[in-house]
Amino acid sequence: MGARHSCRAFLPEPIPRETIEAILSTAQKTASWNNTQPWQVVIASGAAVERFRALMLQLASSGAEPTSDFPFPREYRGVLLERRRACGFQLYDAVGVQRGDKAAYARQSLRNFALFDAPHVAIVTTDEALGAYGALDCGAYVSNFMTAATAHGVATIAQAALAVHAGAIRTHFGIAEEQRVVCGISFGRADTAAPVNGYRTVRAGLAEVVRWEE
Template identity: 55%
Template sequence: MPEMLDATVLAPDDAATDALERMLRSRWSCRAFTPEPVPRSEITRILDLARRSPSWCNTQPWHVHVTEGAGTERLREALRSAVAAGPDAAPDIAFPESYEGVYRERRRISGWQLYASLGIDKSDRVASGEQTLRNFDLFDAPHVAIVTTERALGAYGAVDSGIFVSNFVLAAHSRGIATIPQAALATQAPLIRRHFDLPPERQVLLGISFGYADSGHPANGYRTERQGLGELVTFVGN
């Protein structure tokens, strides 16, 4: 039977708004983790919150494979080996064709912030390339959540799964657990499909590496900016 709740009238809740604002303003993408594992009880609590995410017609197209301990190390080693062999990127969902205009500029600024935090010169292609490969080390995280969606649901299944990802990272942050959603892992979709024995109807969307942040690591010492409301919204009235 579906869960039944009493209908209630929504009212402003300043405490809830303030708590949400703190989560949104303080969350960041972690690029250096300690080896300390997250207790299973904390992981299941995060998942239990994220599963409440809305989706079109309540289809809930997301599924998550969460690694722990030796499971994380097996996947990390498989990714390292695959990338060392130099396979072409093969994401299930096509990556952007290009970044132009303001999107290119935001992407560049984000990359420069990361390189500056690590003392990497903008022109140092070797060092920046090595940092990119850290994606496939999962930034030393003790866990990764591989998020898949249903192929037949197309773009909207991916959109719904993106809502789940957002709620996962916010729920984790509320528990003091750092995360980084990684589209880079989707470049190795064929490997991930074999590794987890995924059926062909499941598409690899991304991975979320998570654990406890290495607070002293310079890669965790900067924050990206967000566009202002003037860029974000167009109000249409009378």
Template identity: 55%
Template structure:
């Protein structure tokens, strides 16, 4: 095997390890991430491929102090406040998609001691989304409305690369569509122009290994379920 092939195999294994190790972190230590580390995450994520290299994402990154202010504000809002997505949420989850969503939810509830049917406890856990699960930082990802679906798709790729880059630097993260449900609140908080749409948030920081919500991992479908091969 040539030196180039060896390097390629090594890189593949490293990327595979990052994909396998990354998880949606729902419990963080309070320690802020150094600014230099966050800048490196942003630099790496900026290499994300996009339609016509449009790079539609604009990201608002909160320091620990700014995260605390936003956390306090979101938690002060009535729990039953109507959702307000800029980009329509899924109309429904059916079939295997419903099954996977339910399995993930049950794993989370079991990890934190929420029994099925306990609406009070499940609502309390849902509120953790707006506490950013205790993360010291949150990033709000937005796109240009006129770019439509493909602008949002490009931002999805950016979110993935952000989380993988974070993992490569020892930083845990979770992408949060729940924060997009407060798009109107975030638009007012950050004085966002009307043409910017909130795609999602990314809470990030250093994982608390002792937090029960970090003790489970979701499964992935077999390749055969996700891929149709044509000869």
């Protein structure tokens, strides 16, 4: 967990199938509400990931109508807003984007939909009937997937941005209508020479998030 970070530049080399299966097998041990194990996962590689990448870039570039299955945060307040801004400024500083350069912001945003050039992407969905509990369980699954991947030397980034086009994702992969798209996880080997992979976000101290009652 200490070594994991959000990778935003990947090398093109694919990850061996057996390594991906080992990551998936570990993530499958994730605890879930009544052991429902609600996550369903599509792994796209090779030509499949290229077709998906092209679709996401086309949708993002054309200004297609969002079809998110889950509402994005209504607002960021107080320290939550401060942390979000700090994370964004670190990213823009790492890639040389000047503050206020909206065109550069847009170009960097498109990198999300190019999957940061990752050779693989996982699409995580849950059953609509489970509501927030299914999404919560999938969040735990995503975290464990990324931690397991790190243990295998595989870099990852969880991408809620992809889920903005949930309807198109369902159609593209033939996912059942009752499945709700939680997020994508782009993964592969990190390009350690890329400046964007050189920064790390700061975690809040325990005093900021924990209250002891005795």
